[in-house]
Amino acid sequence: MEREEAEQRLLEESDDEAVGIPVDRYNGVYIIFGILGLGSLLPWNFFITAKEYYLFKLRNLTLSTDDVDNPQMQTEMQTMFEGSVAVAATLPNVIFNFLTAMFTQRLPLKGRMIVSCLTVFVMFILTLSFVNINTDTWQLPFFVSTLVTVVILSAGSAVFTASLFGLAGTFPPRYMQAAVSGQAVGGLFAAVANLLTLLAGSTHLHSAFAYFTAATVVSFITLACYILLYYIKFSKFHLEINVTIQEDGFASSSADSISQRSSYVFNVLRKIWPEALAVFITFSVSLSCFPAISSSITSLHKDSSDLTGKYFTVIVCFLLFNLGDCVGRVVGGQFQWPKISQPSLLVVLSFLRVVFIPFLMLCNAQPRAHLPVVFTSDVYPVVMILLLGLTNGYLCTLCMMYGPKKVLLENAEFAGAAMSVCITVGLATGSLISLLLVKML
Known part of the structure; x- marks a missing residue:
């Protein structure tokens, strides 16, 4: 442990590789952490930006075109949609963030990051496939399937985000800053996209197709960037240290009693x-x-x-x-x-x-x-x-x-x-x- 802390301190203080510790050349790993942060929230930001698309999908089919967007004539599913999505997103988000934090030493980081990222990617492919499908004759199944998608998407995003912050915590502080800044860029990007679609006068379906296509592409890029970390000397150095720590932690935690685990959690939180x-x-x-x-x-x-x-x-x-x-x-x-x-x-x-x-x-x-x-x-x-x-x-x-x-x-x-x-x-x-x-x- 003392050796690892010394290596960390040398890495933060050194500007070259004279001490035998890799450096982040061209800030490549810093940029990757920014992309990972962006990827953790941008897909979800695009999902909630497409609210009008979902209201259109759940519209009252007996109304004229002029009355479809009238808030006073919304269907029950339209009225319930925003609140239902909030509940479907919030509960798994809280639960899976907590579970991820509690099992950081028991579940390998690489498995958590890749599986959660793939989950988000698959959910957005599924969501994208519904855009150009006429769901007017099965609005209720579409409503239910959307909520199920939100639950799975939120769970996957929670595991990925918690794991990302855990990973960033093992790097020097600026990499945590890169991750949280990337998240903010995701929110900004979604807001700009929303404004541009309004200016262009895009239809609900065209806007949703653009949103979900972008979200799918970003999810794939996020997965590729995470895998790339294992091939860059600087990040590989930190990841190998983290893997060693996890393996030691898993070996010791297998024999730990509940009281010892509780003491470990309490000491960190304190x-x-x-x-x-x-x-x-x-x-x-x-x-x-x-x-x-x-x-x-x-x-x-x-x-x-x-x-x-x-x-x-x-x-x-x-x-x-x-x-x-x-x-x-x-x-x-x-x-x-x-x-x-x-x-x-x-x-x-x-x-x-x-x-x-x-x-x-x-x-x-x-x-x-x-x-x-x-x-x-x-x-x-x-x-x-x-x-x-x-x-x-x-x-x-x-x-x-x-x-x-x-x-x-x-x-x-x-x-x-x-x-x-x-x-x-x-x-x-x-x-x-x-x-x-x-x-x-």
Whole structure:
């Protein structure tokens, strides 16, 4: 263990291979981690972006073309779709993130990464195949099959994401930053794609075909990039160390009692709990506001132009938040404050973001029946949503970089996966809070 820590320290401090440890030439492995991060969320971002496609597939077939998109004439399946997808995605996401974290030493990393990535790839091929199939005569089976697909896709994505963060935790901190920045790029890319399809006036079917084709291609590229890590000297060096640690951990854990395993988990969590709490609070606050509250904010001049009407939500809510999130994660990789030695300050800053909740609720979020509109200018939601994204990305990056580096190398993978669990629970908590907040408007 001391030898491994010395090798890790030499690797982070050296700029050449004079000490016999490989270096990341041309930042190739750094870029691959960014692609892996992008691949962990981009397919799902494209899936939820295709909401209008699913509403079209589940439309009331007795209505005229002009009335199909009328929210007042939605079918029961259309009304239930968004909530059903949220439940079908959230539960397996939380469960499989937790299971992945708990079995990091018992299930080989390579198997977890490849099987989960293949699962996502196959699910998107299946989803893509439905786009050009007429499902009008079997809407209920299509609705059920979509929810089953979401469950399997979410489970596979959860295993891949938790394993990715566990893997990044065994590399120097900048590779964790690359992974989380890649995730933000995925969200930004999906938001831009959504805007472009609106500008092009694409049909629901054409947009969905483009989304799911891109998601399928990205899933394949993600799998190829992960396999490539085993052929690059720098990443191969770290992966071999990680495999050795896993094998030793598996051998020892086979004889471990439940109390010994519990002690191991407790000792790791005891060291990373401030970062875990901070990242939980960060995502709870963000999901309380985004997208439920922020996407309901309309321009005070919505009838004056397409920019303040048709494109306002796409640009101000989705594009600005994802842009801020992406920038915040990049900045977090270059500038770290609070420092790793100031975990309490990190928790305080995460908690202070709660102010975004009332601020955004007091903007022109519609419909509303209880609260007055206090911020009577479109500038307010623009600034607030941008800051919400910036602070989310920045604090998330710091937490994810610091957590795994506060434990021994042999525990770094579990620490990274545990941090992923906290993100997932934060996302679920924030989503539930948002339902209450929408009712309070």
